[in-house]
Every structure is written in C-alpha cells, then in structure tokens.
Amino acid sequence: MNIIVTGSISYDYLMRFPGRFVEHILPDQLHRISLSFLVDDMRRQWGGCAANIAYNLALLGERPYLMGTVGQDFGEYRQWLESHGVDTSLTREEPDLFTASFFANTDLDGNQICSFYTGAMARARELSFHNVSIRPIDLVVISPNDPQAMVRYAAECQELGIPYLYDPSQQIVRLSPEELREGLKGCDLLVVNDYEFELLRQKTGLSAEAVQRAPKRACVVTRGPGGSTIWTHDTVYEIPAVPPRAVGDPTGVGDAYRAGLIKGLCLGVSWDLAGRMGSLAATYALEHPGGQGHFYTPEEFVRRFREHFDDDGALDRLLSGKGGPCP
C-alpha cells in the first residue's frame, strides 16, 4: 500500500515548573508582564500529527511516506523515523528554518503556558502532489498542518482522483466554512473527536446527519475513554475503547487511533474490526509518554487484540502481511 501521510511534524518541549504560576502573576502589573520560570525538568519528544500517524502505521507493518516540511534540526528525528520504517523521502528540509516546535510549561496545578512555533511547517503549502512520482497512491492522510497546505492537498487529491482521509482536527478553527466544506466534499473518510465534530458541524452549517451519512464517505467520531462511532452510508458501528494497563499521557492517542483504523482498512477487515484496531493502537499510545513513546510488534498487537476481541482469525493477515479489499 502506498500511503502518504501529510500534516504537522514537530518537536515537543515539555517542561514542568515546580511551583504555581498564579503566585507569580501580579494582577496590578498585567500591562507589563515579565516572567521567567526556572524549570528543573524538561523532555523533548518526537511529535506532530503526521509523524505520529506514520510512526504507528510503521509499527503495524506499513511503510508509509511522510510528506511535509521540516527544519535544519531534523536530522536526528529523520533517523528515528527511518529506523522505525517510515519513508521520509517526501519530507523536505528548509535549511534556513527550524522544525515546528511546541513548548509547554506546566505548573503544579496543571496550568499551562504554551507556544507553538510554526517554523518550517509554514512552507508545507509549497508541496504538491503533482510533483510526487509515486503511483498508485492508495491513500493520503490530510491531518492538521499549515491551513493553506491542507486546502491545497484536498483540492489536488480531488483533481487527481486520490482517496483521502480528512482529519482537520485542531485546524478546524483556522479553516473557513467554505474550505471545510470543500475538504469534506471529496474525502473518503472523515475522522474527528466529538468536540471537533460539533465545531465542524457548526462552522459548515451542516446537520449532524449530513456529516455522518454521505453516500461516498465514512465518518468516524472518537470520544476518548467512551470509544468511537463509525458511520458508513448504511450502517453505524459502536466501537469500544480498550482499557489501558496504566495511564501515562494522552498525547497522540487520536493519531494512533487513526493509524490502527487505516491499517485495518488496508488489511480489508470489517469496519468493526478496523475500529477496534484503532482503539488498541490508541491504548498503546496512552500508556506511554508522547506520541511515539510506545513500541510493539505486529505479533504482540494481535495477541493483545485477542485478549479483548474475537477477530475470527482475520488479524492473521497482519502477521502474514497479506491484505484484502477495503470494505
């Protein structure tokens, strides 16, 4: 399968402040804030929606292409992704910029002060599927990215007849109602969480029914520990979540879910099973810090899947590497 994953690729810098922000913010000095918090704990994690989705697809035995723009500091990250089976040949380096970076400082009350530096990601709009020589392209994933890039990729997929999964998520706020309707119009699969579903519905002015039940596309709405629901043109599937063995960090659970679902569809299993593969992939991500802090082999995945669900042997395909037609 040739799967091209587009979207953000970033470094996440996560700091912990061993105090309380409110004790240092002077209400009568709000017009000239000058604060510096000494932190004694910092982690740098591999992140970004596209990179997370690609990483999880690679764990499940795919060799996805990651398409995006990154900065001069990407070397180590590229090695990490390549060593786990992600093809980064469509990931363009911008030598004058840094890779998109997320900086979050969290205090003892869980309050956060964060900044997201777009960096090289702002140039993702310059990439085009017309310049990609890989054919056939079986699926493109359009996940949160530079908003103009998302608009361009959706239009190009429609022009070129490439199936795509539309995942506007965090960028729903930055896309216009018209752009969102265009993105939705041509997609084969929409995946959002329940909050984003409501936001998307309100911004586009479409009814819930119109978003969920379109003749050509399937719609997936995730609800955290409440699982997820999949609507196809004629059926609704309720998908349970998989209870975690230990709760670590919810960063990247949504991305992992998408990868599990996509892998299931690539294998040609039913929507019911593909959704459950999404649930289990998400639970692995939940149990470890960051969006790429977890690891498993396809054998371990199948064994754990069968502790929860009956696949009637369908997941043997994950072990043999043989796919079937998508449902």
Ligand SMILES: Nc1ncnc2c1ncn2[C@@H]1O[C@H](COP(=O)(O)OP(=O)(O)OP(=O)(O)O)[C@@H](O)[C@H]1O
């Ligand atoms: N606490 C949890 N326990 C078990 N499964 C979970 C939990 N939270 C999330 N999941 C799984 O992950 C899927 C996606 O979760 P969620 O709806 O929170 O995505 P999201 O809001 O897009 O997350 P993200 O923070 O990654 O953007 C759920 O449908 C479920 O299968």
Ligand SMILES: [Mg+2]
């Ligand atoms: Mg999400």
